[in-house]
Amino acid sequence: xxxxHIFIFTAISIxxxxxxxxxxxxxxxxxxxxxILAGKLNSSxxxxxxxxxxxxxxxxxxxxxxxxxxxxxxALCGCGYQSVFKNPLSDPFILGVSSGAxxxxxxxxxxxxxxxxxxxxxxALMAFFGAVITVFVVFAIYENSQRNSTSxxxxxxxxxxxxITAVISVLMLLNQDNIKDIYFWTLGSFAAKSWPHLAVVxxxxxxxxxxxxxxxxxxxxxxxxxxxxxxxxxxxYKVRRHILVITSLLAAGVVSVTGIIGFIGLITPxxxxxxxxxxxxxxxxxxxxxxxxxxxxxxxxxxxxxKFELPVGIVTAIFGAPFFIYLIYSSKxxxx
Amino acid sequence: MNCVELSNVCCRVDGKDILNxxxxxxxxxxMWAIIGPNGAxxxxxxxxxxxxxxxxxxxxxxxxxxINNLSRLDIAKNIAVVPDNFNTNFDFTVFDIVLMSRYSHNxxxxxxxxxxxxxxxxxxxxxxxxxxxxxxxxxxSGEKQTVxxxxxxxxxxxxxxxxEPTSNLDVKxxxxxMHMLKTLNEEKKSVIAVMHDINLAxxxxxxxxIIKQGKIINSGNIKTVFNEDILTDLYDINVDIYKDVxxxxxxxxxxxxx
Numbered sequence: 001x002x003x004x005h006i007f008i009f010t011a012i013s014i015x016x017x018x019x020x021x022x023x024x025x026x027x028x029x030x031x032x033x034x035x036i037l038a039g040k041l042n043s044s045x046x047x048x049x050x051x052x053x054x055x056x057x058x059x060x061x062x063x064x065x066x067x068x069x070x071x072x073x074x075a076l077c078g079c080g081y082q083s084v085f086k087n088p089l090s091d092p093f094i095l096g097v098s099s100g101a102x103x104x105x106x107x108x109x110x111x112x113x114x115x116x117x118x119x120x121x122x123x124a125l126m127a128f129f130g131a132v133i134t135v136f137v138v139f140a141i142y143e144n145s146q147r148n149s150t151s152x153x154x155x156x157x158x159x160x161x162x163x164i165t166a167v168i169s170v171l172m173l174l175n176q177d178n179i180k181d182i183y184f185w186t187l188g189s190f191a192a193k194s195w196p197h198l199a200v201v202x203x204x205x206x207x208x209x210x211x212x213x214x215x216x217x218x219x220x221x222x223x224x225x226x227x228x229x230x231x232x233x234x235x236x237y238k239v240r241r242h243i244l245v246i247t248s249l250l251a252a253g254v255v256s257v258t259g260i261i262g263f264i265g266l267i268t269p270x271x272x273x274x275x276x277x278x279x280x281x282x283x284x285x286x287x288x289x290x291x292x293x294x295x296x297x298x299x300x301x302x303x304x305x306x307k308f309e310l311p312v313g314i315v316t317a318i319f320g321a322p323f324f325i326y327l328i329y330s331s332k333x334x335x336x
Numbered sequence: 337m338n339c340v341e342l343s344n345v346c347c348r349v350d351g352k353d354i355l356n357x358x359x360x361x362x363x364x365x366x367m368w369a370i371i372g373p374n375g376a377x378x379x380x381x382x383x384x385x386x387x388x389x390x391x392x393x394x395x396x397x398x399x400x401x402x403i404n405n406l407s408r409l410d411i412a413k414n415i416a417v418v419p420d421n422f423n424t425n426f427d428f429t430v431f432d433i434v435l436m437s438r439y440s441h442n443x444x445x446x447x448x449x450x451x452x453x454x455x456x457x458x459x460x461x462x463x464x465x466x467x468x469x470x471x472x473x474x475x476x477s478g479e480k481q482t483v484x485x486x487x488x489x490x491x492x493x494x495x496x497x498x499x500e501p502t503s504n505l506d507v508k509x510x511x512x513x514m515h516m517l518k519t520l521n522e523e524k525k526s527v528i529a530v531m532h533d534i535n536l537a538x539x540x541x542x543x544x545x546i547i548k549q550g551k552i553i554n555s556g557n558i559k560t561v562f563n564e565d566i567l568t569d570l571y572d573i574n575v576d577i578y579k580d581v582x583x584x585x586x587x588x589x590x591x592x593x594x
Contacts, residue, residue: 216445223426233412233440278426
């Protein structure tokens with residue numbers, strides 16, 4: 001992992017953050033945007049209208065940064081899941097994180113819960129607990145089934161996910177007035193997100209990134225299969241449990257704030273693996289950059305391409321899927 | 337000191353006895369082959385020696401310590417395993433594969449100078465330094481087996497345990513692997529190899545454990561362990577044994593099914 005590459009990706013990220021902060025439906029010139037941002041560092045450059053400063057500093061900048069950090073988190077989770085399951089179709093939502101979060105959010109919407117609880121957004125709280133409880137139910141069933149294979153865990157996760165999706169459908173049918181709210185929540189959005197949301201997700205990211213980097217060798221070895229991993233000295237069942245718990249909590253934390261944003265966690269590790277190979281230290285660092293840039297770009301398109309805002313999950317799929325297929329066709333390396 | 341010691345080990349899987357009252361001790365620094373027909377329990381024995389499977393009863397000791405008191409990391413520090421084959425779809429380089437053997441020495445996310453030196457030395461010993469940056473999955477069977485042996489060398493354990501190390505290899509690669517094992521044994525490593533090819537094994541290995549249907553039917557030095565009756569009973573075929581001029585090598589020729 002060369003320092004120059006890290007520097008280049010950091011520089012690209014900063015430039016894109018500045019450009020995307022300048023982009024939007026409100027008519028604020030690029031130069032003004034930079035001056036407003038620079039004005040925070042040097043007061044002699046300030047002097048813009050209060051509304052422009054609010055749009056740039058309190059709406060666009062935290063939103064752009066949040067989409068970047070969220071993309072980085074989801075990509076990191078994807079790396080962990082794909083290593084544990086040795087399965088190219090694994091993504092952060094395969095153990096029921098997304099369906100559990102959606103159930104929590106649905107309940108808060110259909111039960112018309114108050115908007116906040118102890119100053120925290122109740123839908124986000126319910127989504128977080130929904131995701132966490134679902135993952136722990138999946139784990140409890142798996143551990144009690146006395147099975148060791150990851151495919152059993154995968155199947156339990158899929159079954160529970162489908163069950164919860166059915167429950168959500170019933171709730172939506174019984175509460176048809178709320179269908180639109182629930183549907184839009186499940187497509188994910190960064191609208192109306194600000195600094196407190198960014199602070200929360202940043203904390204998740206720092207903890208998750210440190211944990212995953214600390215476990216980079218464990219993730220490498222897991223790709224060899226459970227028997228090989230044990231021959232090399234890995235306590236695979238313990239390591240697997242730790243990684244799945246942390247990545248699931250990380251995914252739950254992000255989803256509870258942003259809603260369900262698919263595709264990032266699935267394709268980012270695949271795309272990065274084509275260029276870096278499978279060793280996780282490199283893979284995860286570059287996945288963080290690429291996942292962040294991908295989601296930040298998708299959100300900028302979602303909020304500025306049309307006169308109305310698109311759910312970001314739609315943009316990630318529309319642009320991500322063809323790009324991913326192109327990479328698979330053009331790459332000399334096997335994606336997995 | 338025995339590097340590996342089994343006392344009255346039994347293993348039952350799904351109601352079927354796979355190993356039955358297995359006892360043997362392998363002195364440190366020696367070289368042994370475990371032979372027997374398919375389904376004799378040889379691979380199960382490897383899994384028991386590495387604690388992948390727990391025996392139903394009996395005791396397993398590694399370098400004098402009960403295996404139940406050893407963590408998986410401790411076991412890897414004592415025993416390196418070379419599987420009969422290992423394939424992966426991931427684009428691991430040869431260096432990556434060998435480097436992973438250092439997990440039992442360094443689990444941190446960075447590579448130490450000692451790790452790097454151990455990997456390069458192992459590649460050099462196995463004479464595959466030129467393959468260092470090649471993708472593992474693109475190698476031939478013989479090259480893959482050599483990489484797995486280099487991985488075991490870099491793991492730097494006292495014991496190297498091999499599961500049919502020469503299966504699927506041509507004669508040249510078989511000889512190269514066996515010569516490498518001999519060299520490792522001369523460097524005081526204990527080598528235990530599950531072998532199918534008796535004719536090859538007897539050219540390089542002096543000590544044998546013969547297993548049939550989960551039981552040891554004979555064990556000891558090459559001079560005493562083999563005779564036509566034992567081999568005929570072992571494989572249920574008629575065999576002829578020839579010795580070379582030094583009475584060193586045997587040659588087993590299958591005549592016909594009994």
